[in-house]
Amino acid sequence: xxxxxxSGDRPRSLVLTALLLGVLISLAFAxxxxxxxxxxxxxxxxxxxxxxxxxxxxxxxYTGIVSFAHTMFFGLGAYGVALASTHVGRxxxxxxxxxxxxxxxxxxLALVIGLFSLRVRAIFFAMITLAVASAVAVxxxxxYQLTGGEDGLTYRIPRELTPAFRLGEVFGVRITGKxxxxxxxxxxxxALFLLLLRVVNSPFGRVLQAVRENDFRAEAIGYRVVYYxxxxxxxxxxxxxxAGSLYAIWLRYVGPDTxxxxxxxxxxLLMVVIGGxxxxxxxxxxxxxFVLAQNYLQNLxxxxxxxxxxxxxxxxxxxxNRWLLWLxxxxxxxxxxxxxxxxxxxxAGR
Amino acid sequence: xxxxxDHTPRMERLRPAERLGQAAPYLLVPVLVLLGWLAIGxxxxxxxxxxxxxxxGMMIFVMASGLTLVFGLMDVINFGHGAFISLGAFLGISVxxxxxxxxxxxxxALNLTAVLLAIAVAMVLTGLxxxxxxxxxxxxVYGAHLKQILVTVGGLIVIEQLIHVxxxxxxxxxxxxxxxxxxxxxxxxxxxxxxxxxVGFGLVIFVAMRLVLRRTKIGLIVRAGVQNGEMVETLGxxxxxxxxxxxxxxxxxxGLGGVMWALYQEVITAGMGERxxxxxxxxxxxxxxxxxxxxxIGALLVGLLQNYVAFLEPKLALVSNIGLMTAxxxxxxxxxxxxxxxx
Numbered sequence: 298x299x300x301x302x303x304s305g306d307r308p309r310s311l312v313l314t315a316l317l318l319g320v321l322i323s324l325a326f327a328x329x330x331x332x333x334x335x336x337x338x339x340x341x342x343x344x345x346x347x348x349x350x351x352x353x354x355x356x357x358x359y360t361g362i363v364s365f366a367h368t369m370f371f372g373l374g375a376y377g378v379a380l381a382s383t384h385v386g387r388x389x390x391x392x393x394x395x396x397x398x399x400x401x402x403x404x405x406l407a408l409v410i411g412l413f414s415l416r417v418r419a420i421f422f423a424m425i426t427l428a429v430a431s432a433v434a435v436x437x438x439x440x441y442q443l444t445g446g447e448d449g450l451t452y453r454i455p456r457e458l459t460p461a462f463r464l465g466e467v468f469g470v471r472i473t474g475k476x477x478x479x480x481x482x483x484x485x486x487x488a489l490f491l492l493l494l495r496v497v498n499s500p501f502g503r504v505l506q507a508v509r510e511n512d513f514r515a516e517a518i519g520y521r522v523v524y525y526x527x528x529x530x531x532x533x534x535x536x537x538x539x540a541g542s543l544y545a546i547w548l549r550y551v552g553p554d555t556x557x558x559x560x561x562x563x564x565x566l567l568m569v570v571i572g573g574x575x576x577x578x579x580x581x582x583x584x585x586x587f588v589l590a591q592n593y594l595q596n597l598x599x600x601x602x603x604x605x606x607x608x609x610x611x612x613x614x615x616x617x618n619r620w621l622l623w624l625x626x627x628x629x630x631x632x633x634x635x636x637x638x639x640x641x642x643x644x645a646g647r
Numbered sequence: 648x649x650x651x652x653d654h655t656p657r658m659e660r661l662r663p664a665e666r667l668g669q670a671a672p673y674l675l676v677p678v679l680v681l682l683g684w685l686a687i688g689x690x691x692x693x694x695x696x697x698x699x700x701x702x703x704g705m706m707i708f709v710m711a712s713g714l715t716l717v718f719g720l721m722d723v724i725n726f727g728h729g730a731f732i733s734l735g736a737f738l739g740i741s742v743x744x745x746x747x748x749x750x751x752x753x754x755x756a757l758n759l760t761a762v763l764l765a766i767a768v769a770m771v772l773t774g775l776x777x778x779x780x781x782x783x784x785x786x787x788v789y790g791a792h793l794k795q796i797l798v799t800v801g802g803l804i805v806i807e808q809l810i811h812v813x814x815x816x817x818x819x820x821x822x823x824x825x826x827x828x829x830x831x832x833x834x835x836x837x838x839x840x841x842x843x844x845x846v847g848f849g850l851v852i853f854v855a856m857r858l859v860l861r862r863t864k865i866g867l868i869v870r871a872g873v874q875n876g877e878m879v880e881t882l883g884x885x886x887x888x889x890x891x892x893x894x895x896x897x898x899x900x901x902g903l904g905g906v907m908w909a910l911y912q913e914v915i916t917a918g919m920g921e922r923x924x925x926x927x928x929x930x931x932x933x934x935x936x937x938x939x940x941x942x943x944i945g946a947l948l949v950g951l952l953q954n955y956v957a958f959l960e961p962k963l964a965l966v967s968n969i970g971l972m973t974a975x976x977x978x979x980x981x982x983x984x985x986x987x988x989x990x
Contacts, residue, residue: 413977420792428969436965563804570797614812624804628804629784629801632788
């Protein structure tokens with residue numbers, strides 16, 4: 298049963314198993330274990346980013362393609378829900394319509410980009426996705442009649458998913474629509490994550506890994522490398538769009554900063570690399586560590602910067618706004634010395 | 648003993664269609680200029696837009712040339728190239744801001760000296776940073792594209808953030824030196840002096856680069872290295888050293904492009920290089936990775952199209968470049984002038 302659920306891809310390390318179980322239990326009972334608005338917010342963000350990073354890992358870790366357009370697909374899903382909720386009106390139908398339309402649009406766009414760039418050289422893909430993603434981001438902020446521009450869109454979702462909806466108390470925690478909303482996101486993310494795990498452990502996933510290791514040889518054995526790369530791209534784009542839709546349902550707001558910015562793209566890259574490229578479990582650990590660090594470590598940097606006042610240069614280096622500097626350094630170091638990430642280290646040290 | 652038969656090799660002349668295929672990229676620029684004239688109608692605005700498009704194209708070419716050569720020579724794709732653009736701009740503008748007496752004086756000689764000094768400082772320092780970047784960031788990941796992309800993106804972030812640390816988080820506004828302000832009127836069209844200067848300067852750089860690549864021994868080695876690096880190494884040339892030289896020169900050119908772009912926009916931010924990189928990537932892709940001439944034509948096309956479309960339909964400016972890239976990749980999937988690799 299468990300083996301089927303995990304598609305035969307067990308964690309293969311005692312520590313890793315314990316960590317994953319800890320994450321699963323914490324997220325599954327988050328509203329009861331960590332009551333409070335902020336911690337629920339963090340838990341939902343972690344769920345969504347686990348899914349987003351896992352879908353990116355399908356591309357980067359398993360297929361060996363670098364894409365800079367993952368936030369674009371994420372944003373497509375989010376804007377799909379937002380636009381459907383604004384124009385169709387509040388309701389479950391609007392959510393479903395927006396989600397499906399977003400995922401479909403993402404898959405089609407990924408197909409077009411893939412046909413243009415992957416046909417010739419995989420390296421074109423990184424550059425072309427960067428260009429297309431930035432063009433889309435600019436377009437979204439310019440078409441403000443439709444997308445709300447830089448301000449973004451706020452909209453209403455079904456009442457059952459909002460804090461105004463009350464159901465009673467369990468274990469001293471008041472069950473509101475917000476908690477139902479959290480569980481909707483949690484179970485959707487869990488299901489899609491298991492689906493991705495299924496994909497990478499299928500024969501299709503094996504071919505992707507063969508393409509990553511040696512595309513020339515994979516082609517020689519008789520697999521059309523282009524088709525496999527494009528399929529992986531479309532799949533990963535569609536799952537990213539679904540994650541975006543969930544994020545939009547959770548936040549009840551979309552804007553360029555929360556869904557489309559290049560900074561989120563860097564965050565995703567970092568989560569994949571820190572967790573471990575080429576393992577779905579790496580996405581879980583990477584996202585958890587990163588989101589927690591982002592939410593709580595920045596405060597610590599502020600404290601350190603205050604403590605260092607008066608010293609030369611150090612306060613500027615430790616300023617919470619220079620958070621990205623340290624991320625960048627960490628990123629380079631982990632690519633060099635830590636290419637298999639946390640999961641790879643744990644599995645090797647078994 | 649019989650005499651060897653006469654052997655007179657003869658070069659087959661190219662058929663007209665093949666000649667046209669070779670010349671087609673060069674023809675695209677005049678065709679685009681003509682189309683722009685037809686679409687815009689008013690000759691004076693067309694002239695203004697063409698000059699600013701050419702100026703923009705020249706600046707993008709200066710930034711893109713280093714990137715495309717580095718890729719052609721060593722198969723290294725440097726996503727951190729944009730950091731050198733920002734760095735060059737900040738260094739150059741700091742020099743200009745430190746010399747208010749020279750830039751504000753109403754004397755062409757003093758103004759130009761200040762600008763040239765700024766350019767020299769920016770190029771030397773970005774070249775040095777490029778050298779360090781090559782040693783620390785790029786060298787350990789030769790031959791692995793995936794890691795190259797990841798690591799150079801990391802380098803881009805670090806340099807950008809260090810610019811924030813050194814120069815502060817805010818954008819810096821500047822004014823051009825006195826002699827470069829204002830415009831001249833020609834045939835009813837107002838042409839900004841600085842743009843004309845930028846076109847001239849860009850042309851000089853392109854011609855100089857072509858001369859170095861075509862007429863000098865080092866240029867010969869670079870071109871041969873792009874075509875078949877292994878063979879060049881077999882002949883005893885240390886391609887690694889040549890590559891480091893090209894990397895440093897490419898970084899310095901990016902710094903130069905940054906200074907030119909800063910004087911064009913009259914504002915600098917740490918993120919400017921990252922934004923320029925999008926156009927630079929489009930240019931090197933449509934030009935054909937590794938080809939300097941291709942990058943030159945690609946840059947002119949991008950600059951002109953951007954200006955024409957921004958005039959006709961402002962919202963489509965960036966999208967039009969994606970459209971251009973799509974069209975060219977449909978026509979030639981390897982870019983307009985693909986570098987033929989002898990492998």
